[in-house]
Amino acid sequence: xxxxxxxxxxxxxxxxxPIAIAVFIGRKRLARTRAEWRTRLRDVAPAIxxxxxxxxxxxxxxxxxxxxxxxxxxxLTSELYxxxxxxxxxxxxxxxxxxxxxxxxxxxxxxxxxxxxPPIAYFTLSETRTFRRLLTAxxxxxxxxxxxxxxxxxxxxxxxxxxxxxxxxxxxxxxxxRYLTRxxxxxxxxxxxxxxxxxxxxxxxxxxxxxxxxxxxxxxxVLAASVAISTMFLGIHWGIDVVGGLLLxxxxxxxxxxxxxxWSISEELSERYPQFEDxxxxxxxxx
Amino acid sequence: xxxxxxxxxxxxxxxSFLAAGATGAAITTSGCIDRVRxxxxxxTDEQLSLSIATVPADSDRQNIRIARRLEANLKKxxxxxxxxxxxxxxxxxxxxxxxxxxxxxxxxxxxYDPDFLxxxxxxxxxxxxxxxxxxxxxxxxxxxxxxxQRHADGDERKRHVQSLLTGLAxxxxxxxxxxxxxxxxxxxDRFDGWADRQDLFASRHGYLGLExxxxxxxxxxxxxxxxxxxxxNPLSATFRERDTIIDLLYDSLLTEHDGSLHPWxxxxxxxxxxxxxxDENDAEDDPSVTATVTLREDCQFHDGEPVTxxxxxxxxxFITDTSWNLAQMPSPAPRYRSQAEMIDGITxxxxxxxxxxxxxxxxxxxxxxxxxPILPKHVWSDRVNQYAGSQTFTPTxxxxxxxxxxxxxxxGSGPFEFDSRSEDEYLTLQRFDEHFTLREDVTLADPIAELxxxxxxxxxxxxxxxxxxxxGRIADGNADLTASMLDAYSLxxxxxxxxxxxxxxxxxxxxxxxxxxxxxxxSNPHFRRAITQLLDKKRIxxxxxxxxxxxxxTPLTGEWVPDALEWDGxxxxxxxxxxxxxxxxxxxxxxxxxxxxxHDDNGRLLGGD
Numbered sequence: 072x073x074x075x076x077x078x079x080x081x082x083x084x085x086x087x088x089p090i091a092i093a094v095f096i097g098r099k100r101l102a103r104t105r106a107e108w109r110t111r112l113r114d115v116a117p118a119i120x121x122x123x124x125x126x127x128x129x130x131x132x133x134x135x136x137x138x139x140x141x142x143x144x145x146x147l148t149s150e151l152y153x154x155x156x157x158x159x160x161x162x163x164x165x166x167x168x169x170x171x172x173x174x175x176x177x178x179x180x181x182x183x184x185x186x187x188x189p190p191i192a193y194f195t196l197s198e199t200r201t202f203r204r205l206l207t208a209x210x211x212x213x214x215x216x217x218x219x220x221x222x223x224x225x226x227x228x229x230x231x232x233x234x235x236x237x238x239x240x241x242x243x244x245x246x247x248x249r250y251l252t253r254x255x256x257x258x259x260x261x262x263x264x265x266x267x268x269x270x271x272x273x274x275x276x277x278x279x280x281x282x283x284x285x286x287x288x289x290x291x292x293v294l295a296a297s298v299a300i301s302t303m304f305l306g307i308h309w310g311i312d313v314v315g316g317l318l319l320x321x322x323x324x325x326x327x328x329x330x331x332x333x334w335s336i337s338e339e340l341s342e343r344y345p346q347f348e349d350x351x352x353x354x355x356x357x358x
Numbered sequence: 359x360x361x362x363x364x365x366x367x368x369x370x371x372x373x374s375f376l377a378a379g380a381t382g383a384a385i386t387t388s389g390c391i392d393r394v395r396x397x398x399x400x401x402t403d404e405q406l407s408l409s410i411a412t413v414p415a416d417s418d419r420q421n422i423r424i425a426r427r428l429e430a431n432l433k434k435x436x437x438x439x440x441x442x443x444x445x446x447x448x449x450x451x452x453x454x455x456x457x458x459x460x461x462x463x464x465x466x467x468x469x470y471d472p473d474f475l476x477x478x479x480x481x482x483x484x485x486x487x488x489x490x491x492x493x494x495x496x497x498x499x500x501x502x503x504x505x506x507q508r509h510a511d512g513d514e515r516k517r518h519v520q521s522l523l524t525g526l527a528x529x530x531x532x533x534x535x536x537x538x539x540x541x542x543x544x545x546x547d548r549f550d551g552w553a554d555r556q557d558l559f560a561s562r563h564g565y566l567g568l569e570x571x572x573x574x575x576x577x578x579x580x581x582x583x584x585x586x587x588x589x590x591n592p593l594s595a596t597f598r599e600r601d602t603i604i605d606l607l608y609d610s611l612l613t614e615h616d617g618s619l620h621p622w623x624x625x626x627x628x629x630x631x632x633x634x635x636x637d638e639n640d641a642e643d644d645p646s647v648t649a650t651v652t653l654r655e656d657c658q659f660h661d662g663e664p665v666t667x668x669x670x671x672x673x674x675x676f677i678t679d680t681s682w683n684l685a686q687m688p689s690p691a692p693r694y695r696s697q698a699e700m701i702d703g704i705t706x707x708x709x710x711x712x713x714x715x716x717x718x719x720x721x722x723x724x725x726x727x728x729x730x731p732i733l734p735k736h737v738w739s740d741r742v743n744q745y746a747g748s749q750t751f752t753p754t755x756x757x758x759x760x761x762x763x764x765x766x767x768x769x770g771s772g773p774f775e776f777d778s779r780s781e782d783e784y785l786t787l788q789r790f791d792e793h794f795t796l797r798e799d800v801t802l803a804d805p806i807a808e809l810x811x812x813x814x815x816x817x818x819x820x821x822x823x824x825x826x827x828x829x830g831r832i833a834d835g836n837a838d839l840t841a842s843m844l845d846a847y848s849l850x851x852x853x854x855x856x857x858x859x860x861x862x863x864x865x866x867x868x869x870x871x872x873x874x875x876x877x878x879x880x881s882n883p884h885f886r887r888a889i890t891q892l893l894d895k896k897r898i899x900x901x902x903x904x905x906x907x908x909x910x911x912t913p914l915t916g917e918w919v920p921d922a923l924e925w926d927g928x929x930x931x932x933x934x935x936x937x938x939x940x941x942x943x944x945x946x947x948x949x950x951x952x953x954x955x956x957h958d959d960n961g962r963l964l965g966g967d
Contacts, residue, residue, distance in 0.1 A: 072827070148442070148443040149409070149440040152440075226414040226443045230416055230422070230443065231422060231441065232426065233415035233419050233422065234423055237847065242823070242827075243847075246823075246826040249827055250823065
């Protein structure tokens with residue numbers, strides 16, 4: 072079942088990405104990237120490494136975190152529900168088979184595409200800082216999200232008002248997606264909505280680079296907004312989770328600006344410590 | 359003899375209220391009450407607030423829907439409510455071990471025999487952690503009723519049980535709501551005879567004597583509850599409601615099938631009534647029985663050690679005190695408590711296969727005491743010694759390592775042994791080739807003759823995320839059986855196909871709400887009654903269960919239910935305070951005021967006075 076769902080996801084994404092590359096990036100930029108990719112890759116390698124390490128930690132934490140969370144976490148389902156009540160049921164008023172299908176597709180495919188396309192786009196920029204910032208912001212989202220998931224134990228609206236969201240509930244209408252989502256998440260990880268925070272992060276970057284990728288900007292905004300709404304429409308997240316996700320996105324974008332230098336680490340190293348390269352020739356082996 | 363109910367409309371007499379308060383105070387356990395939100399200050403203008411604990415829809419969609427209906431109606435009568443959602447094992451920990459709850463909505467495992475009520479309600483268990491008296495209920499009169507049914511048989515017992523149910527329906531330490539239909543689906547691709555065993559999946563016999571097609575050597579079952587991959591300790595209170603898997607891994611002296619008991623690990627059990635005159639020390643003339651048990655010879659545990667009468671004697675003593683006399687206070691197990699307590703004495707014969715047990719109870723209750731899983735003494739006494747050797751040996755009753763540890767791999771003597779597991783993914787058991795049911799010279803009598811052998815080499819229980827996806831996999835032929843009871847909302851997804859069989863039986867388990875009567879205001883029976891009148895059981899079975907459940911006023915069904923308590927379109931004792939699913943707020947509020955509570959001008963219910 073998982074293999075089936077994953078295969079579908081891979082197929083859809085591998086159709087969407089080339090189209091997006093052709094439409095949003097343009098041939099000229101691709102050609103230049105082809106010439107410069109080695110130097111760029113060297114510049115961005117540390118950022119990629121950091122993200123990969125964070126993802127790996129995330130993966131490993133899947134086994135440990137729930138136990139730790141049970142020990143030190145706070146049960147907050149009732150607080151979330153007491154504060155916002157049945158707010159998310161507002162979105163049920165636009166529920167039709169079409170909107171349900173739209174938001175379900177957005178939640179799974181739209182979101183995956185939204186996260187995977189920007190790194191490709193920003194890699195084609197001759198300056199590497201945007202790319203490095205984006206990956207750093209992704210990593211921060213995951214790290215802070217993981218910590219919050221350990222401290223906050225809460226179930227989403229679908230677990231509290233299953234009957235009210237049954238018609239749009241993703242796992243009711245498409246039970247097979249449970250095999251996918253349970254691989255990446257536990258049902259008590261609701262605050263904040265990482266779907267929202269990562270999508271909002273992408274949309275913010277799209278706004279910052281809109282002069283370079285003018286066509287991508289509106290698409291990213293619409294997709295990101297759809298993802299945020301889908302999490303509530305499908306009954307997966309509370310409104311507070313989405314607000315938390317937006318705040319997290321703002322924080323991560325700001326922090327990425329502070330953490331990521333004007334120049335890449337390797338540039339800085341070679342400027343400040345020219346002897347470094349002599350001692351560690353492999354750092355520079357591509358040239 | 360018969361229960362004399364207090365008229366429901368006489369308000370609360372000062373004496374009974376004080377008495378209830380006193381019992382509540384006397385048995386309040388320390389600690390952990392900060393999370394419980396019930397606050398009743400005598401002369402306060404504060405609104406009464408309480409919390410309802412239950413499990414998320416992912417675990418059981420019915421529970422949370424009942425809880426939400428109750429929540430809505432509690433709000434209508436002016437009570438501040440919060441919903442406390444816990445995973446299944448955490449909910450049971452809060453309720454059974456920590457006693458940290460106000461009201462919970464859950465599924466009670468119950469039993470084939472009414473004696474489970476003894477464990478559920480006996481006063482002396484009110485302070486203990488475990489399935490024994492989680493409500494903290496204590497009433498001497500009830501203890502007498504519980505003892506009476508335990509010691510009687512036949513029609514006399516039936517009368518005692520009926521009195522007990524009558525009292526229960528008035529007092530309501532917990533309120534049964536309905537018995538669900540247990541629905542499962544099975545694929546006919548690889549196994550035959552599903553329909554014949556549809557009533558058996560709660561017991562070990564559901565998985566024994568399976569009829570696989572020629573080339574099939576594995577049953578691939580789906581479960582929607584991952585707890586069985588995390589803990590296989592037979593004494594754990596929180597990791598299961600029902601002991602089906604434990605009963606495949608462990609043998610018991612007798613085995614239950616369709617409400618009657620048959621020799622299992624015991625080759626024979628002879629019950630002789632020990633008349634009162636032999637019981638000189640006992641002032642009461644409670645009858646007891648003497649059971650002469652002959653074990654099957656040459657049975658083995660899964661680690662190759664022989665099963666002897668010593669193991670049987672150990673098991674019953676160990677459940678009574680898991681600290682094995684090494685602590686100052688006995689530390690009874692959170693499971694099988696009242697069954698083990700019935701055993702007054704055990705004498706082990708010289709040959710190691712024979713033992714004599716004195717059991718304080720009638721025949722029916724005594725037989726039920728013999729369904730406890732038999733533990734290997736060498737494994738468990740080693741374990742206790744190990745713990746006792748450590749610096750910090752504090753065998754906290756019901757909560758210490760011996761009864762909470764995962765016990766993986768489990769060593770039992772049952773027809774299947776542990777093979778492997780991955781947390782929240784799967785549990786695989788394999789046939790135990792040395793099991794007595796596989797021997798040529800062992801023949802079991804009907805009706806369990808054909809339901810005893812481990813016929814497949816492997817049982818694989820895979821955790822599937824939800825009922826609809828599990829049904830989908832059976833329909834696609836990717837698995838053989840949904841072992842868990844399916845959620846009612848998913849039943850419409852069962853395809854009309856010749857390769858998919860729908861299996862259905864009425865559950866022994868019942869949905870209920872439980873009160874923590876240790877605390878005010880739940881110590882006040884009139885308050886509890888007023889709350890139960892907010893439950894529209896009929897509509898719950900129609901809407902939440904789509905009709906796949908039977909509303910009840912009692913935790914038992916069939917012959918045990920007195921006529922006056924039969925469901926008759928509405929609850930015969932505390933009918934829903936409204937009609938057609940809509941609460942009559944005025945009537946419902948009045949019930950609380952009669953219980954000694956008052957509302958302020960804004961309609962908020964204030965703490966009792």
